Amino acid sequence: MKFFIDTANIAQIEEAVALGILDGVTTNPSLMAKEGIKGKSAVLSHYRKICDLVDGDVSAEVISTDFEGMIDEAEELIDIADNIVVKIPMIKEGVKAISHLSSRGIRTNCTLVFSAGQALLAAKAGATYVSPFIGRIDDVTWDGLDLINQIVEIYANYGFETEILAASIRNPLHITKCAELGADVVTCPLSAFLGLLKHPLTDIGLAKFLEDAKKTA
Secondary structure (H helix, E strand, O other): OOOEEEOOOOOHHHHHHOOOOOOOOEEOHHHHHOOOOOOOHHHHOOOOOOOOHHHOEEEOOOOOOHHHHHHHHHHHHHHHOEEEEEEOOOHHHHEEEEHHHOOOOOOEEEEEOOOOOHHHHHHHHHOOOEEEEEEHHHHHHHHHHHHHHHHHHHHHHHOOOOEEEOOOOOHHHHHHHHHHHHOOEEOOOOOHHHHHHOOOHHHHHHHHHHHHHHHOO
């Protein structure tokens, strides 16, 4: 499984890189705004900084909702770096854009996916990644992990090469469950990855080892 960090915060990306576990980055307009990045030029410049930090894929999201606008933005984004993946929303015009871009060899990430049917359309259109938002599905009392399971089964049935990128991850349990179900990628905040480190028995065991080590000093 690949680990992507979902942020536009440079310090958090650097920390994830230092851990040696980072495979890529996902961003969106909300994450850019959270970092105070305003204006087209500043956003593109920030993407360049992120691409310089990581070797893996960096998903950069379009803002337009019409076909022509999405294509124009995609052209600008792919000029930033070779590891840019164009993030396109799951709407009718978005599916058209994904199909057009994929036919030209431009990699895409279909975002805001909330159903198996949407994931099927994204794969048919040739998306490189499909991003089901499992946390947001859980928020409306549906089962986000069940959606991951559905998509894994459908893609396996037909040999789709689109990678399942589980998004809207809320906790470490989401990560391990997605791994069990066969998601190709998870993207989440740094805190969720760090949460995988934690277990009370690890803390107890380490404390015991350190205590015994003092006796042998």
